[in-house]
Amino acid sequence: MSGTIVIGAGMAGIACARALHDAGRAVRVLDKGRGIGGRMATRRADTVAGALRFDHGAQYVAARDPAFDALLASMPEAAIWDDGAAHPHYVGLPGMSGLPRAMAAGLDVTSGVEVTAIRPFDTGWQVTAGADILAADRVVVTVPAPQVARLIGADNPLVPALSPVAMAPCVTLMAAFPAGTPAPFVSRTPPNGPLAFIVRDSSKPDRPQVATTWVAQASPDWSAAHIEEDKAQIADRMLPLLCAAIDTDPNAALHADAHRWRYARVTTPLGRPFLRDGTGTLHLGGDWCLGARVAAAWDSGTAIARDILGSSDA
Ligand SMILES: Cc1cc2nc3c(=O)[nH]c(=O)nc-3n(C[C@H](O)[C@H](O)[C@H](O)COP(=O)(O)OP(=O)(O)OC[C@H]3O[C@@H](n4cnc5c(N)ncnc54)[C@H](O)[C@@H]3O)c2cc1C
Known part of the structure; x- marks a missing residue:
């Protein structure tokens, strides 16, 4: 080959690939x-109330960079x-994954x-990828x-x-209740x-x-203590915690499922937008460079693309 291989189709990888592709790079x-x-x-979850969607990772994007x-x-x-936030909190349509998916339109993503x-x-x-060895x-x-x-x-x-x-883990509950169940708030940070x-x-x-849906994220300590449990057990533990917070009967739940994010939140970032090796042809990046935010991932991926496009042999 032939061009650049980007590992990871999260916001950092897609932002980097988008910028390289738009500059005419393979x-x-x-x-x-x-x-x-x-x-x-x-x-996506099929429930008695119908098909539901839950954003079980990032809840919203707050951009700091004017370009983002x-x-x-x-x-x-x-x-x-x-x-209720003072600055815009963007969400994806129809769910959060809709944002990176749209940004990846026309890219070669496997x-x-x-x-x-x-x-x-x-x-x-x-690059060893599945059964293949690729050159880049x-x-x-x-x-x-x-x-x-x-x-x-x-x-x-x-x-x-x-x-x-x-990076710290985060276990997350996705729960649904019948439409019209009292919903005391939009979001809360206990x-x-x-x-x-x-x-x-x-x-x-x-x-x-068709239902009232909630996502609850456990604290880093609680997540670390329970991340090795199976998802059903985590959901059983978290549902009463959510229901206490929203003053709802757990028996009314139409659906409850959990997700275990092992590397969820950056607690100590690198402090610069990427790492580059001595050859200038290997870059490492992601939110972990700058902070626990989608915007940090975008910043890192975009900075890597700029570095590649700015280098003399690119
Ligand atoms: C529960 C939770 C809530 C959050 N809430 C918010 C929020 O409200 N607002 C906000 O701004 N941020 C939030 N964040 C943080 C935000 O989601 C991240 O900062 C951002 O999405 C990270 O993007 P990334 O591209 O750096 O990494 P990732 O999104 O993790 O992308 C890395 C990709 O690499 C892939 N990958 C890993 N290993 C391999 C391999 N060996 N081969 C091939 N592919 C591989 C993974 O599948 C993944 O798709 C939250 C995160 C979590 C987990």
Whole structure:
């Protein structure tokens, strides 16, 4: 080959690939997940009330960079969620994953393929992806920092720079109640205790109104204590916690499911937008570079693309 391989189709990888593609560069994106978006994720559930969707990862995007804000404001797949915030909180349509999916339109993205190794080869790189070995001039890795070393090899000189970065888990409950069930708030950040953030998902624009849906995120401590349990057990534990917060009978739930995010929230970021190796052809990035936000992932991916496009041999 032939161009750049981007590992990860979350916001960082898509932002990077979009900018490279739009500048006329050959770029291919590989992701082990079922679809595009990474932690900007939407889960579909078939319930007695009908088909529902839950944003079980990022709840909204708040852009700080004017270019990112302008991009979101221009997208038909983005809408402002009226959650009382002073600055616009954008959500995807029909769910959060709609945003990265729309940003990836026209890109060469392969989902469902896990990259297991990235090694120098000749003047470029060899990428082991599923059963295939692919060649690339450049590689951009946007997987969570704790998963990078096993891809690039523990002896890669960039690995020591990753060690200060820390990420915390988050277990998440998705629950539905009959439409019309009293819904006391749109979102809430409880000050202490097992739940860190509670969102009435059905209050977002264009969500199905056949049920009242909620997403509850457990605190980092509670998540760490329970992340090895199975999802049904986590849902059983979290449903009464949510119901206490929204003053609703747990027996009224039409649906309850849980998701375990092992690397959910950046607690110690790198402090700069990316890492680049001595050859200038391997970049590492993602939200873990700048902070626990979709906007940080966009900033990192965009900065990597700029660096590649600005380099003399690109
Ligand atoms: C529960 C939760 C709530 C959040 N709430 C908010 C919020 O409200 N607002 C906000 O701004 N941010 C929020 N965040 C953070 C936000 O989701 C992230 O900052 C952002 O989505 C990270 O994007 P990324 O591209 O860096 O990483 P990711 O989205 O994690 O993308 C990395 C991708 O790499 C892929 N991958 C990993 N390993 C491999 C491999 N070996 N081979 C191939 N592919 C691989 C993964 O499948 C994934 O798609 C939340 C996160 C979580 C988990």
